[in-house]
Amino acid sequence: xxxxxxxxxxxxxxxxNLAEVVQQDLDxxxxxxxxxxxxxxxxxxNTDLAILDIQLVDGKSYPVARKLIDNEIPxxxxxxxxxxxxxxxxxxIPFLANRSSPAHWCACPGNxxxxxxxxxxxxxxxxx
Numbered sequence: 001x002x003x004x005x006x007x008x009x010x011x012x013x014x015x016x017n018l019a020e021v022v023q024q025d026l027d028x029x030x031x032x033x034x035x036x037x038x039x040x041x042x043x044x045x046n047t048d049l050a051i052l053d054i055q056l057v058d059g060k061s062y063p064v065a066r067k068l069i070d071n072e073i074p075x076x077x078x079x080x081x082x083x084x085x086x087x088x089x090x091x092x093i094p095f096l097a098n099r100s101s102p103a104h105w106c107a108c109p110g111n112x113x114x115x116x117x118x119x120x121x122x123x124x125x126x127x128x
Contacts, residue, residue, distance in 0.1 A: 040064060043073075
């Protein structure tokens with residue numbers, strides 16, 4: 001069974017790009033939603049990784065990140081917002097400027113502090 005990746009992104013093009021990376025480069029199944037409300041309602045029990053934009057149509061994705069973290073699901077922020085503005089409890093979450101090339105994210109080593117690491121998804125899946 002393929003890993004499942006929740007994508008929370010309100011920009012259709014960015015969400016489609018992320019879904020393509022998830023499918024092709026991570027060999028995982030994406031589930032994309034566009035709002036905090038939707039994300040909080042659909043967080044599946046079998047989510048292996050979540051990729052969150054910060055600023056969404058109905059507010060910031062911080063409650064989604066916290067719920068995922070409480071459920072021990074790895075989170076990565078992909079946003080145009082500056083990392084410096086993250087709340088203290090979320091500053092350790094991997095962060096990517098959404099200006100980065102999606103192809104670059106998966107090409108980086110798993111121990112890189114910012115790119116979407118393929119190793120993170122594989123390692124998390126193995127621990128379950």
